[in-house]
Amino acid sequence: MVKVRFAPSPTGNLHIGSVRTALFNYLFARHHGGKFVLRIEDTDLERSRQEYTDDILSGLEWLSLSSAEPPVYQNSRRELHLEYVDKLLQEGRAYPDPEGSPAVFFRVPADGETVIHDLVKGDIVFQNKDFKDQVIRKSDGSATYNFAVVLDDALMGITHIIRGEDHISNTPKQIFLYNALGFALPQFAHIPMILGTDRSKLSKRHGATSINEYKKSGFLPEAIVNYLALLGWTPADGAELMSLAELCQKFDLDRVSKSNSIFDLEKLRWLNAQKLKNLSLETLQKAYPELDIEILKIIKDDLVLLTDVPEKAKVFTLPKIEYTDEQKTELKTDSAHQVFRELQEKIDIIYSGAIEEQYGKAQALIDDIVKNTGLKKGQVFHPLRVALTAQKSGPGLKFLLVLLGREKVKERIQNALGC
RNA sequence: GGCCCUAUCGUCUAAUGGUUAGGACAGCGGCUUUUCAAGCCGUUAACAGGAGUUCGAUUCUCCUUAGGGCUGCCA
Numbered sequence: 192m193v194k195v196r197f198a199p200s201p202t203g204n205l206h207i208g209s210v211r212t213a214l215f216n217y218l219f220a221r222h223h224g225g226k227f228v229l230r231i232e233d234t235d236l237e238r239s240r241q242e243y244t245d246d247i248l249s250g251l252e253w254l255s256l257s258s259a260e261p262p263v264y265q266n267s268r269r270e271l272h273l274e275y276v277d278k279l280l281q282e283g284r285a286y287p288d289p290e291g292s293p294a295v296f297f298r299v300p301a302d303g304e305t306v307i308h309d310l311v312k313g314d315i316v317f318q319n320k321d322f323k324d325q326v327i328r329k330s331d332g333s334a335t336y337n338f339a340v341v342l343d344d345a346l347m348g349i350t351h352i353i354r355g356e357d358h359i360s361n362t363p364k365q366i367f368l369y370n371a372l373g374f375a376l377p378q379f380a381h382i383p384m385i386l387g388t389d390r391s392k393l394s395k396r397h398g399a400t401s402i403n404e405y406k407k408s409g410f411l412p413e414a415i416v417n418y419l420a421l422l423g424w425t426p427a428d429g430a431e432l433m434s435l436a437e438l439c440q441k442f443d444l445d446r447v448s449k450s451n452s453i454f455d456l457e458k459l460r461w462l463n464a465q466k467l468k469n470l471s472l473e474t475l476q477k478a479y480p481e482l483d484i485e486i487l488k489i490i491k492d493d494l495v496l497l498t499d500v501p502e503k504a505k506v507f508t509l510p511k512i513e514y515t516d517e518q519k520t521e522l523k524t525d526s527a528h529q530v531f532r533e534l535q536e537k538i539d540i541i542y543s544g545a546i547e548e549q550y551g552k553a554q555a556l557i558d559d560i561v562k563n564t565g566l567k568k569g570q571v572f573h574p575l576r577v578a579l580t581a582q583k584s585g586p587g588l589k590f591l592l593v594l595l596g597r598e599k600v601k602e603r604i605q606n607a608l609g610c
Numbered sequence: 611g612g613c614c615c616u617a618u619c620g621u622c623u624a625a626u627g628g629u630u631a632g633g634a635c636a637g638c639g640g641c642u643u644u645u646c647a648a649g650c651c652g653u654u655a656a657c658a659g660g661a662g663u664u665c666g667a668u669u670c671u672c673c674u675u676a677g678g679g680c681u682g683c684c685a
Contacts, residue, residue: 572644
């Protein structure tokens, strides 16, 4: 039975790189019908903060990567860790600090080699002589990271340790401890890092790193999950657009890449636009309940970010518009006035019946104006758009005529005629 | 410095001991559209370098180079 864990330390907000690690663990567990648990590594009392734990928990929940089980707080297992320090002390596998502090050192093997049979990287060999005895209990009386991690992973029955490759050099030290403690070794899988565009470790100076910033800027959790899954992994069938359920079904460690990858915001944005297109109108409406669902329908395929909605909806919702001087001269032409008067005369006929029917009548009216005035299409469409929206581009005119509503259309045409 | 990891288009990547080295994002061009997008079609672009193994290496081995990680009584 597969059991994996995601073990963040609550010393900062949920980082995009951590999310990828969490995701791979989650997908691996789900793919194999195993368990995914969370362990908050809050042993650094100085730097750990409750708000960061909250951020991590809510971030994972937003991404649908929550664990079914409540998180384990590493600090609550402090006494347990210390019992094992004593055990190693009694067995003579560890010794007190010769300098007299309360620290305890673990004796690492003097020679031979230690190999990690890594599920992603293959075998990695270390010479034991390169390691010096390691501290397992600090001067302040608490267990060190490498010791606590081994104990918790072993005691929690973790079968696969999937973590960033920045932990590779910790692994031999941990293997020494597994052996000394008599615990069976888990499987290790070290996944590559995510780098910034300059190939250095992804950090603040590359832009947003906290998942909350992405949420705030209008990225969908589905897009983030899909994008992060594709960073360092590809399914055998080459699919790119996948739901979380599909990812769970397809994911496995054997197709995880061995090399680092650079975070590409452009592709994330593209994926976000794709997910937005697939979003149901109902969901979109929940995010923007104040907007007419017909408006949302028209602008939906135009979105890259969820937060683009208000901007895109503006043409429909703005109560008043102002023309620039340049636009005014455009509206002043004889042909423009001819168009406006034609429209004014017949506009009333479109506002009845079902919405689709209204669109149809609006389009027919526009076509009619082109025919009646004998003007070129552009000479009709362009001034009309400017008159109605004070913009040079935007949604189709038939949508504008219908969704703006009779009053606004009439008022704006009247204003345009006054130019 | 020491130890470790990695190396295919600008980016994410696929594949293979013999291929026109494939896809996606971005770019570019076209179509479509009243416009901007979207969509559709097309297109530019890669096996880091050098030895070896082999009939044949992008693929296997070694070296070099480059990048990354670790090198805490942080996690």
